[in-house]
Amino acid sequence: MTSIGIVSTGIFIPENFMSSKEISEKSGIPIYVVEEKLGIKQKPIASSQDHTCEMGIQAARKAIEKSAIVPEEIDLIIYIGEEHKEYPLWTAALYMQQELGAVNAIGFDMALRCSTTIMALKIAKDLMLADEAMNTVLLAGGYRNEDFINYENARTRFMFNLGAGGGAILLKKNYEKNELLSTNIITDGSFSKDVVVVAGGTKHPISQLALENRLNKLDVLDPDGMKSRLEEKSMDNFLQVVRGSLKKSGLTEADVDYLGILHMKKSAHQYVLKELGLSEEQSIYLEDYGHIGQIDQILSLELAEENGKLKPGDIVVLVSAGIGYAWGATTIRWG
Numbered sequence: 001m002t003s004i005g006i007v008s009t010g011i012f013i014p015e016n017f018m019s020s021k022e023i024s025e026k027s028g029i030p031i032y033v034v035e036e037k038l039g040i041k042q043k044p045i046a047s048s049q050d051h052t053c054e055m056g057i058q059a060a061r062k063a064i065e066k067s068a069i070v071p072e073e074i075d076l077i078i079y080i081g082e083e084h085k086e087y088p089l090w091t092a093a094l095y096m097q098q099e100l101g102a103v104n105a106i107g108f109d110m111a112l113r114c115s116t117t118i119m120a121l122k123i124a125k126d127l128m129l130a131d132e133a134m135n136t137v138l139l140a141g142g143y144r145n146e147d148f149i150n151y152e153n154a155r156t157r158f159m160f161n162l163g164a165g166g167g168a169i170l171l172k173k174n175y176e177k178n179e180l181l182s183t184n185i186i187t188d189g190s191f192s193k194d195v196v197v198v199a200g201g202t203k204h205p206i207s208q209l210a211l212e213n214r215l216n217k218l219d220v221l222d223p224d225g226m227k228s229r230l231e232e233k234s235m236d237n238f239l240q241v242v243r244g245s246l247k248k249s250g251l252t253e254a255d256v257d258y259l260g261i262l263h264m265k266k267s268a269h270q271y272v273l274k275e276l277g278l279s280e281e282q283s284i285y286l287e288d289y290g291h292i293g294q295i296d297q298i299l300s301l302e303l304a305e306e307n308g309k310l311k312p313g314d315i316v317v318l319v320s321a322g323i324g325y326a327w328g329a330t331t332i333r334w335g
Contacts, residue, residue: 004125005175006332007069010062011302012142012166013289014050017042023160026151034160035287039266043163043290046144052085053092055142055166057099059298063138063168064100071100075134077107078124080116080294081141081166084148096140105138113322114262115185116141116294117167121318121330122183128173140168143293148197150217159195159218161263163290167298181251181331184244186237191325194226195219230325235268237327239275242319245329257314257334259283260300262321263291272319284309294320310334 019042024031034040046055056079064071077100079093086092093107112119117139124137144164149156171180197218199210210216220226242259246252253276261272263286273283284303286296297318304310312335319329 002129003174004128004171004180006178006180007170007172007175008063008066009170009298009302010059010064010066010140010168011295011299012055012058012062014044014046014055014164016045016047018045023151027157027160029157029160037265037267038157038161039263039269039285039287040161040290041287043146043161044165044292045146046164050144050164052081052142052144053079053095054086055144055164056081056092056140056168057096057166059142059166059168060096060100060138060140063140063170067170069136069170069172071102072104073136074100074102074105074138076124076127076137077102077105078120078137078139079107079109079141080120080139082143082145082293083111084145085142092141102138112326113324114291114293114296115320115322115326115328117169117297118183118318118320118328118330119185119326121169121180122185124171125180125183128171135173137171138168139171140166141294142166143295145218145293148216148218150214153214153217153219155220155223156218158265161290163292165289165292165295165299167292167295169298177335179333181333182245182248183328183330184241184248185326185328186241187324187326188233188237189324190229191226191323194222195323196221234321234325235271235275238272238319238321241327241329242276242317245317245331249331251315251331253277255315256317257282258304258309258316260297260304260316260318262296262319263287263289281309294322296320
């Protein structure tokens with residue numbers, strides 16, 4: 001039976017960090033709330049040189065260096081970074097192809113906000129199983145949506161954790177380690193217009209007035225409605241995608257050894273662990289990184305390796321959620 005394995009991962013973290021104290025000062029939120037409730041001690045932020053796709057390329061180079069794969073072997077590049085990148089209308093995957101020297105690859109960009117990596121793992125696996133000529137796939141991208149945060153807008157407080165960075169995953173067909181099992185995804189379009197950047201699209205073109213009114217920043221158009229609807233569904237959907245991914249993989253939550261979860265407020269993180277019967281030692285809370293969008297799962301996986309939390313045979317579940325709203329989980333048999 002054909003299998004797909006993770007050969008290596010790569011992470012790029014900018015040198016600049018914003019501290020909890022700075023977030024507190026910019027937002028007016030007491031520092032203990034920033035640290036203890038929002039769960040942010042610090043987060044990386046992009047410099048003027050840390051462009052979105054470029055950060056993904058840096059991460060991809062690290063993943064390639066850690067493997068025995070040369071760029072010419074890559075058959076497909078899926079750009080998993082944000083739409084907020086170097087240029088508004090641009091195929092970042094093809095720039096990656098050029099910069100990495102992956103001359104035999106094809107490439108495309110995809111987006112599902114902070115669930116992009118999970119969706120891309122499913123798409124990559126399905127494509128590799130369907131096409132006998134597709135043996136090596138690179139997923140890579142960057143994220144710097146912290147550019148869109150207005151710290152004076154209390155409606156977006158839950159997004160004050162947004163940071164910057166890049167991540168990459170190299171996949172290979174019939175690789176004998178770190179096997180990708182099944183993915184489960186839920187999307188709910190009833191949230192599709194709740195979190196938006198108002199200005200800059202076709203409905204509200206960018207203008208001087210829009211800039212003055214900070215309409216080029218993230219906003220929540222119906223905060224009360226979104227909160228009530230999300231509270232009703234979010235945690236249940238987190239648990240549902242994890243359990244669904246495990247069930248499709250022939251496993252249960254009792255089999256999970258490590259949960260690679262995105263950064264969220266500390267109480268929500270602890271709730272998910274408790275409901276799945278996991279200890280805090282079976283995950284890593286990203287309080288020193290904040291939320292780097294769809295890069296969080298790759299970062300969590302790398303940190304788990306560095307901290308000796310993964311051993312051969314372990315069952316790892318990567319789980320995500322993205323505005324729109326989308327929830328996703330992928331199960332991996334490690335080692």
